[in-house]
Amino acid sequence: MGKVKNPFLVVNPKSYLYGKKILQLAESTDKIAEKSRLQIFFTCPFTDIRYIREHTHFIIVTAQHMEYLKPGRGMGHILPESLQEAGAGAVFLNHAENPLTVSQLSKTIIRAKKLGLITIVCADSLLEATAIAEFKPDILLCEPTDLIGTGQVADDSYILKTTEQIKSINPDIAVMIASGITTAEDVYNVIKLGADGTGGTSGILKAPDPVRRVQEMAEAVLQAQRDRKNVTGRQ
Amino acid sequence: MGKVKNPFLVVNPKSYLYGKKILQLAESTDKIAEKSRLQIFFTCPFTDIRYIREHTHFIIVTAQHMEYLKPGRGMGHILPESLQEAGAGAVFLNHAENPLTVSQLSKTIIRAKKLGLITIVCADSLLEATAIAEFKPDILLCEPTDLIGTGQVADDSYILKTTEQIKSINPDIAVMIASGITTAEDVYNVIKLGADGTGGTSGILKAPDPVRRVQEMAEAVLQAQRDRKNVTGRQ
Amino acid sequence: MGKVKNPFLVVNPKSYLYGKKILQLAESTDKIAEKSRLQIFFTCPFTDIRYIREHTHFIIVTAQHMEYLKPGRGMGHILPESLQEAGAGAVFLNHAENPLTVSQLSKTIIRAKKLGLITIVCADSLLEATAIAEFKPDILLCEPTDLIGTGQVADDSYILKTTEQIKSINPDIAVMIASGITTAEDVYNVIKLGADGTGGTSGILKAPDPVRRVQEMAEAVLQAQRDRKNVTGRQ
Amino acid sequence: MGKVKNPFLVVNPKSYLYGKKILQLAESTDKIAEKSRLQIFFTCPFTDIRYIREHTHFIIVTAQHMEYLKPGRGMGHILPESLQEAGAGAVFLNHAENPLTVSQLSKTIIRAKKLGLITIVCADSLLEATAIAEFKPDILLCEPTDLIGTGQVADDSYILKTTEQIKSINPDIAVMIASGITTAEDVYNVIKLGADGTGGTSGILKAPDPVRRVQEMAEAVLQAQRDRKNVTGRQ
Numbered sequence: 001m002g003k004v005k006n007p008f009l010v011v012n013p014k015s016y017l018y019g020k021k022i023l024q025l026a027e028s029t030d031k032i033a034e035k036s037r038l039q040i041f042f043t044c045p046f047t048d049i050r051y052i053r054e055h056t057h058f059i060i061v062t063a064q065h066m067e068y069l070k071p072g073r074g075m076g077h078i079l080p081e082s083l084q085e086a087g088a089g090a091v092f093l094n095h096a097e098n099p100l101t102v103s104q105l106s107k108t109i110i111r112a113k114k115l116g117l118i119t120i121v122c123a124d125s126l127l128e129a130t131a132i133a134e135f136k137p138d139i140l141l142c143e144p145t146d147l148i149g150t151g152q153v154a155d156d157s158y159i160l161k162t163t164e165q166i167k168s169i170n171p172d173i174a175v176m177i178a179s180g181i182t183t184a185e186d187v188y189n190v191i192k193l194g195a196d197g198t199g200g201t202s203g204i205l206k207a208p209d210p211v212r213r214v215q216e217m218a219e220a221v222l223q224a225q226r227d228r229k230n231v232t233g234r235q
Numbered sequence: 236m237g238k239v240k241n242p243f244l245v246v247n248p249k250s251y252l253y254g255k256k257i258l259q260l261a262e263s264t265d266k267i268a269e270k271s272r273l274q275i276f277f278t279c280p281f282t283d284i285r286y287i288r289e290h291t292h293f294i295i296v297t298a299q300h301m302e303y304l305k306p307g308r309g310m311g312h313i314l315p316e317s318l319q320e321a322g323a324g325a326v327f328l329n330h331a332e333n334p335l336t337v338s339q340l341s342k343t344i345i346r347a348k349k350l351g352l353i354t355i356v357c358a359d360s361l362l363e364a365t366a367i368a369e370f371k372p373d374i375l376l377c378e379p380t381d382l383i384g385t386g387q388v389a390d391d392s393y394i395l396k397t398t399e400q401i402k403s404i405n406p407d408i409a410v411m412i413a414s415g416i417t418t419a420e421d422v423y424n425v426i427k428l429g430a431d432g433t434g435g436t437s438g439i440l441k442a443p444d445p446v447r448r449v450q451e452m453a454e455a456v457l458q459a460q461r462d463r464k465n466v467t468g469r470q
Numbered sequence: 471m472g473k474v475k476n477p478f479l480v481v482n483p484k485s486y487l488y489g490k491k492i493l494q495l496a497e498s499t500d501k502i503a504e505k506s507r508l509q510i511f512f513t514c515p516f517t518d519i520r521y522i523r524e525h526t527h528f529i530i531v532t533a534q535h536m537e538y539l540k541p542g543r544g545m546g547h548i549l550p551e552s553l554q555e556a557g558a559g560a561v562f563l564n565h566a567e568n569p570l571t572v573s574q575l576s577k578t579i580i581r582a583k584k585l586g587l588i589t590i591v592c593a594d595s596l597l598e599a600t601a602i603a604e605f606k607p608d609i610l611l612c613e614p615t616d617l618i619g620t621g622q623v624a625d626d627s628y629i630l631k632t633t634e635q636i637k638s639i640n641p642d643i644a645v646m647i648a649s650g651i652t653t654a655e656d657v658y659n660v661i662k663l664g665a666d667g668t669g670g671t672s673g674i675l676k677a678p679d680p681v682r683r684v685q686e687m688a689e690a691v692l693q694a695q696r697d698r699k700n701v702t703g704r705q
Numbered sequence: 706m707g708k709v710k711n712p713f714l715v716v717n718p719k720s721y722l723y724g725k726k727i728l729q730l731a732e733s734t735d736k737i738a739e740k741s742r743l744q745i746f747f748t749c750p751f752t753d754i755r756y757i758r759e760h761t762h763f764i765i766v767t768a769q770h771m772e773y774l775k776p777g778r779g780m781g782h783i784l785p786e787s788l789q790e791a792g793a794g795a796v797f798l799n800h801a802e803n804p805l806t807v808s809q810l811s812k813t814i815i816r817a818k819k820l821g822l823i824t825i826v827c828a829d830s831l832l833e834a835t836a837i838a839e840f841k842p843d844i845l846l847c848e849p850t851d852l853i854g855t856g857q858v859a860d861d862s863y864i865l866k867t868t869e870q871i872k873s874i875n876p877d878i879a880v881m882i883a884s885g886i887t888t889a890e891d892v893y894n895v896i897k898l899g900a901d902g903t904g905g906t907s908g909i910l911k912a913p914d915p916v917r918r919v920q921e922m923a924e925a926v927l928q929a930q931r932d933r934k935n936v937t938g939r940q
Contacts, residue, residue: 012310014307014308014309014310015304015306015307015308015309015310015312015314015317016306016307016308017306018306018314018316018317018320018321019316019317019320019321020320045281045313045314045317046280046281046282046313046317047281047282047284047285047317047318047320047321048285048317048321049282050282050283050285050286051285051321063311064310064311065310065311065312066311069250071250071251071252071253072249072250072251073249073250073251073332073436074249074250074332075247075249075250075299075300075327075330075331075332075333076298076299076300076301076313076327076330076332076333077250077300077332077333078280078281078311079250079253079280081253081254082250082253082254082280082281082282082283083282085253085254085255085282086253086254086282086283086286092310092311094806094807095310095311096310096808097308097309097310097311097312098310098311098312099806099807099808099809100806100807101799101804101805101806101807102799102804102805102806102807102810102828102829102833102836102837103801103804103829103830103833104804105807106829106830106832106833106836123807124807124808124811125808125811127811127839127840128807128808128811130839131807131811131836131837131839131840132807132836134832134835134836134839135832135836201308329571329572331573334571334572334573334574335571335572336564336569336570336571336572337564337569337570337571337572337575337593337594337598337601337602338566338569338594338595338598339569340572341594341595341597341598341601358572359572359573359576360573360576362576362604362605363572363573363576365604366572366576366601366602366604366605367572367601369597369600369601369604370597370601482780484777484778484779484780485774485776485777485778485779485780485782485784485787486776486777486778487776488776488784488786488787488790488791489786489787489790489791490790515751515783515784515787516750516751516752516783516787517751517752517754517755517787517788517790517791518755518787518791519752520752520753520755520756521755521791533781534780534781535780535781535782536781539720541720541721541722541723542719542720542721543719543720543721543802543906544719544720544802545717545719545720545748545769545770545797545800545801545802545803546768546769546770546771546783546797546800546802546803547720547770547802547803548750548751548781549720549723549750551723551724552720552723552724552750552751552752552753553752555723555724555725555752556723556724556752556753556756562780562781565780565781566780567778567779567780567781567782568780568781568782671778
């Protein structure tokens with residue numbers, strides 16, 4: 001699984017936060033990552049990658065999208081090298097709000113690997129995840145579009161089936177389950193059931209105290225990990 | 236023409252440069268802007284807007300694209316507020332390498348105006364420029380796609396006709412002509428013929444000494460301005 | 471206004487109907503067009519253009535979209551010549567469900583004019599309509615996206631303002647108002663207020679008897695025309 | 706392999722031909738299909754599907770693209786049901802000139818299967834083909850974009866490797882190789898090397914006598930099949 005640790009947490013503010021406000025959340029999340037030693041991916045607008053990188057030390061600053069162009073033309077496009085030099089360590093690809101063609105996705109993952117960027121690739125169904133697994137992303141996020149932003153969690157059998165099936169194709173791909181994760185309980189449940197990682201957007205940003213919510217989620221991930229070990233001996 | 240001065244110069248490295256290398260060119264351009272007092276727009280990848288803003292004082296840091304979404308969802312999309320807070324003072328829209336639908340363009344220009352971002356909007360023909368003029372961009376760049384990157388300059392009659400026609404629709408819109416501008420002579424000619432501004436990408440980046448090319452272009456703009464005044468008294 | 475008559479009616483089944491079922495509605499509409507002598511545009515899937523053309527004589531078979539490519543490559547794209555030879559006499563462009571970039575729209579309207587296809591071009595706001603008017607479409611359909619499919623009609627002042635403003639830019643462009651037109655009363659009102667044409671999708675297809683609804687709408691258009699003449703003498 | 710026979714030939718006029726001219730080629734191809742008993746897929750613009758279906762009996766009329774929408778809204782989009790009722794028996798998907806997102810491709814193949822349409826799905830590399838194979842298309846066309854329209858044929862080792870690898874993933878998927886196929890010799894070679902099918906666009910349309918070229922290609926396919934059997938006993 002390379003640089004991806006099991007378990008991990010993704011804090012994904014999408015386009016809700018930017019500038020000073022996202023920096024505040026990033027700094028708080030950085031302290032949580034430091035204390036808990038949990039691997040936390042933190043996404044931000046492209047404009048804030050360097051800003052957050054310069055003020056944090058433990059979180060992996062994560063771009064929300066990228067293209068496969070090389071340095072040259074490409075007015076307004078998202079150049080991988082520009083993300084990397086700014087300090088991004090990972091990148092989301094093929095999110096339902098920013099989908100890629102089969103060919104773009106294949107080529108962009110190849111570019112990310114060459115630059116050493118961790119890829120978090122979204123799939124809209126288990127069938128799509130199976131296809132995308134052929135591209136060997138670092139993390140595969142299986143997230144039925146219908147559930148995004150609804151606060152509705154994928155049910156246990158879905159989580160179990162998804163995790164097992166992707167692991168059976170390629171055990172080196174980390175499985176992330178994040179559909180409708182809102183509370184620390186949701187986080188605990190998903191990790192306990194076998195997902196390598198999870199994360200949230202509105203569950204965090206709409207919480208009364210977003211930093212506290214991140215703190216609780218980090219603890220829930222680690223508690224689920226301990227409980228998994230106790231039962232199965234699984235790492 | 237609001238915050239846009241006549242004449243102006245646009246240094247547009249597209250995706251050729253990023254990180255430290257674009258910062259170097261930005262800092263050199265900033266000195267040229269300071270000494271010459273010429274208004275210079277300098278475009279950069281989204282990741283480098285704040286980086287360049289923090290190290291320069293005279294150039295207008297310019298985003299290469301933007302969308303009209305508001306803070307919220309929009310994974311990987313280009314939020315206007317994120318550009319502005321990072322320090323962008325202007326934004327290119329509808330470039331041939333990143334075209335917008337009629338509706339997107341209309342809505343994005345409205346968003347830019349509300350945020351106080353100068354809009355540099357591209358048109359692929361004089362007819363398209365005439366339509367786009369209705370959206371009242373600050374700067375209208377009329378650039379037949381066929382000429383982009385060819386090093387072939389639009390001919391004099393095209394420049395005269397384009398400038399006059401756009402001015403006749405709305406004298407408050409600055410006219411930029413940049414097709415195939417390579418040398419300082421090209422720059423001089425275009426401004427002398429009446430364009431409010433011009434700029435370049437490969438003409439600058441592929442020059443033996445890019446900073447010197449920017450310097451020469453800046454001087455050519457100002458010389459053309461002086462020569463225009465001498466002849467016509469026109470500002 | 472060329473081949474466009476004032477008033478006119480547009481029957482637009484979008485992708486609700488195809489094959490035999492759309493042919494039935496087309497044949498019934500053709501009889502209504504014959505008896506009423508009203509100009510009726512009838513849209514259909516690309517596959518059904520020739521089918522409907524071969525079985526009707528009075529309606530103008532109308533494509534729902536088109537691109538500006540020329541014969542050659544373009545796998546799966548919508549070639550203007552293929553629509554024309556199949557029997558299309560008109561084409562919708564820039565519908566909110568199929569928007570075009572500024573450049574595509576400009577070039578596609580030029581292609582349509584050369585082939586003699588009537589263009590019905592959609593705009594999402596009055597501002598966008600003003601810009602699109604520069605491309606001289608035959609019919610301009612001003613339809614705020616928010617209202618599409620809601621059954622909510624644009625209010626009277628919107629209809630009056632839109633019609634007047636587009637006429638003031640170019641009196642040769644026919645103005646179509648169709649937002650949320652459901653009943654014959656809606657149709658009457660819009661034409662009475664000065665629109666050159668109107669039309670509907672769900673208002674027709676979800677009516678208890680779609681053919682009868684088309685019949686009523688056709689009568690309402692003609693009655694509104696007569697009442698307009700009586701009041702204003704306007705043609 | 707269901708309704709797909711081994712070997713098969715694809716005649717793909719893209720947007721070069723339409724109306725009467727494509728009908729002529731289709732009718733000639735139909736006679737070739739009848740006499741040779743070879744399975745021939747014949748693509749055409751959407752407007753000509755029914756036209757060709759009504760005048761031919763042996764070729765499989767093939768749409769060049771389709772979307773996954775269901776009957777309803779979808780102005781100008783390509784409704785699967787409309788293709789099927791018009792007489793299409795197969796559909797190309799994800800062609801390099803009309804690429805689909807991962808999610809669109811997955812969903813559109815599912816729609817095609819439900820309607821009984823044979824899917825011919827394009828991949829831009831062997832890696833992409835491997836991923837797409839998970840969606841179980843009927844025919845997988847592996848065609849590096851760089852070679853399309855160049856008249857340059859993929860080399861023998863590429864053909865062998867591609868065919869074997871896709872067969873090893875799923876022996877039920879027919880493998881089509883078509884990069885730069887121009888002559889009957891190219892066709893013979895590809896089928897002899899193990900591809901299930903091949904086809905062409907410019908190789909046919911730019912031939913001095915396109916019908917004769919189709920005839921020669923059909924013979925080459927069958928001859929290669931016989932020679933394959935003689936050597937390997939393979940069907």
